[in-house]
Amino acid sequence: MGTMLISGTVVLVLLGFENHVWWLAAAGVLFLYLQYGRSGSTSRSASSGGSSSGSMPSTYQAYRKRRDMQAKWERRYRRERPLESRRQSKEKSG
Numbered sequence: 001m002g003t004m005l006i007s008g009t010v011v012l013v014l015l016g017f018e019n020h021v022w023w024l025a026a027a028g029v030l031f032l033y034l035q036y037g038r039s040g041s042t043s044r045s046a047s048s049g050g051s052s053s054g055s056m057p058s059t060y061q062a063y064r065k066r067r068d069m070q071a072k073w074e075r076r077y078r079r080e081r082p083l084e085s086r087r088q089s090k091e092k093s094g
Contacts, residue, residue: 005033 012026077084 005029005037 009026009029012022012029016023016026
């Protein structure tokens with residue numbers, strides 16, 4: 001991902017010598033990557049639900065609190081919707 005981002009930024013900078021709008025596009029791409037790309041990609045791949053806050057927890061206690069809350073909601077979902085949770089476990093194993 002980082003290699004594609006750097007090569008794309010270089011292309012946008014080179015195109016910017018003829019049209020300066022491309023330089024703005026390159027700056028925007030770099031800004032978006034630095035703002036959302038680095039920490040969001042690792043936490044999204046680690047979570048099974050796919051939803052994440054997009055940033056690393058500031059402390060271990062904050063991480064534990066979020067993890068415990070997620071586990072609580074997953075247990076509640078399995079308890080309230082037993083057929084859906086069985087279906088998902090069969091899809092994962094098979």
